[in-house]
Amino acid sequence: MSKDQILGRDALSGARRVVIKIGSALLTNDGRGLDEAAIGGWVDQIAELHRQGVEVLLVSSGAVAAGMVRLGWHTRPGAVHELQAAAAVGQNGLTQCYEQHFARHGLVTAQVLLTHDDLSNRKRYLNALSALRTLVGLRVVPVINENDTVVTDEIRFGDNDTLGALVANLLEADALVILTDQEGLFDADPRHDPHAKLIAEGDADDPALAAVAGGGGALGRGGMSTKVQAARLAARSGAVTVIASGRQPDAINRIMAGEALGTLLRPEQAPMAARKRWLAGQLQSRGTLTLDAGAVKVLRSQGSSLLPVGVKAVSGEFRRGDMVLCVDEQGARVAKGLVNYGAEEAGRLLGQPSHQIAAILGYVEAPELIHRDNLVVL
Numbered sequence: 001m002s003k004d005q006i007l008g009r010d011a012l013s014g015a016r017r018v019v020i021k022i023g024s025a026l027l028t029n030d031g032r033g034l035d036e037a038a039i040g041g042w043v044d045q046i047a048e049l050h051r052q053g054v055e056v057l058l059v060s061s062g063a064v065a066a067g068m069v070r071l072g073w074h075t076r077p078g079a080v081h082e083l084q085a086a087a088a089v090g091q092n093g094l095t096q097c098y099e100q101h102f103a104r105h106g107l108v109t110a111q112v113l114l115t116h117d118d119l120s121n122r123k124r125y126l127n128a129l130s131a132l133r134t135l136v137g138l139r140v141v142p143v144i145n146e147n148d149t150v151v152t153d154e155i156r157f158g159d160n161d162t163l164g165a166l167v168a169n170l171l172e173a174d175a176l177v178i179l180t181d182q183e184g185l186f187d188a189d190p191r192h193d194p195h196a197k198l199i200a201e202g203d204a205d206d207p208a209l210a211a212v213a214g215g216g217g218a219l220g221r222g223g224m225s226t227k228v229q230a231a232r233l234a235a236r237s238g239a240v241t242v243i244a245s246g247r248q249p250d251a252i253n254r255i256m257a258g259e260a261l262g263t264l265l266r267p268e269q270a271p272m273a274a275r276k277r278w279l280a281g282q283l284q285s286r287g288t289l290t291l292d293a294g295a296v297k298v299l300r301s302q303g304s305s306l307l308p309v310g311v312k313a314v315s316g317e318f319r320r321g322d323m324v325l326c327v328d329e330q331g332a333r334v335a336k337g338l339v340n341y342g343a344e345e346a347g348r349l350l351g352q353p354s355h356q357i358a359a360i361l362g363y364v365e366a367p368e369l370i371h372r373d374n375l376v377v378l
């Protein structure tokens with residue numbers, strides 16, 4: 001496959017893992033609560049993708065809107081504590097709605113509520129990653145939203161486009177599909193300009209796209225502006241983004257089959273390369289692991305995770321989630337990555353098979369010292 005194919009619509013038909021974001025403007029039936037029939041239709045399409053073996057993580061808005069209906073409120077409150085209350089009430093309805101629809105297909109869902117802090121703090125980032133990776137591995141569909149009840153204005157994502165992109169980064173999804181109430185990104189806001197034209201595709205980093213993307217309507221939060229920013233964020237880990245109308249019949253399956261619906265925003269780099277660059281370039285290392293010859297070989301030749309059994313020595317003071325350097329027995333640099341155990345715990349695990357971790361530490365964070373997704377060979 002050529003680089004162009006990887007970054008075009010073919011990236012969608014070949015995707016193994018996808019984040020689908022459904023926005024408030026689409027979900028909420030013009031402010032009259034959740035559009036349950038439409039939600040059922042998207043769930044049917046996601047279930048079909050799932051049957052094809054694609055891992056789907058759903059980022060769904062709608063908690064505040066659903067809560068307003070349940071509380072009998074007709075206008076969106078301005079005060080933070082009222083928004084928090086509405087979200088707490090509405091998130092129940094949202095979860096229930098998805099659970100019932102996925103159950104028709106014999107699929108289990110999981111409610112995952114995240115805050116900004118969960119993804120910026122490395123330890124919590126790794127915890128969120130392990131939990132989400134475990135859920136998709138169990139073939140469960142995570143239904144993710146911002147934890148609106150505990151966030152305040154200063155520390156919120158606010159819109160779910162950003163949250164969707166960060167989840168795509170976290171799980172290294174191949175694609176981010178943003179479903180909204182417009183056919184895609186236009187060269188002007190179609191609500192105000194009847195001559196606005198759909199942009200079929202572009203580079204996620206193109207500043208000209210950010211310039212045409214405006215704010216949201218009465219129900220949504222960020223508008224196109226946050227969707228274009230989300231595409232730029234998702235591109236960092238190599239994901240392609242599609243912004244499209246969720247009202248198009250069979251939208252999700254057609255997009256994932258590579259049909260030219262909505263706006264495709266391509267990353268400049270192929271998947272993995274962006275993530276590996278980030279790992280290699282961004283963080284300082286806080287410690288060193290000395291690997292035996294067998295571990296050096298599998299890391300280099302197979303891109304494997306690093307298991308404690310292949311580690312001979314630990315130095316430095318590092319904590320779970322810190323960047324550590326891996327060297328061979330002669331001290332030559334082999335790899336670096338984000339470690340799953342702190343220095344003291346890692347020292348106790350040296351040379352041990354992973355099934356002994358629980359007996360040695362009394363708990364298991366992960367079977368590997370560094371997961372291959374968090375490791376870059378130098």
Ligand SMILES: Nc1ncnc2c1ncn2[C@@H]1O[C@H](COP(=O)(O)OP(=O)(O)O)[C@@H](O)[C@H]1O
Pocket residue numbers: 022023024025026061179180181182184185186187188189190191212213214215216217218219220221222223224225
């Ligand atoms: N260039 C543009 N192309 C399309 N829509 C735009 C553009 N600029 C602003 N918008 C607005 O963005 C809205 C979608 O964003 P938003 O209301 O936040 O929806 P959601 O809740 O789905 O995230 C559209 O209804 C539209 O009015």
Ligand SMILES: N[C@@H](CCC(=O)OP(=O)(O)O)C(=O)O
Pocket residue numbers: 022023024025060061062063064065087145146148158159160161216219220221222223
């Ligand atoms: N977390 C909020 C949704 C925020 C929101 O509306 O975002 P968006 O769908 O991107 O416009 C909720 O569930 O009500």
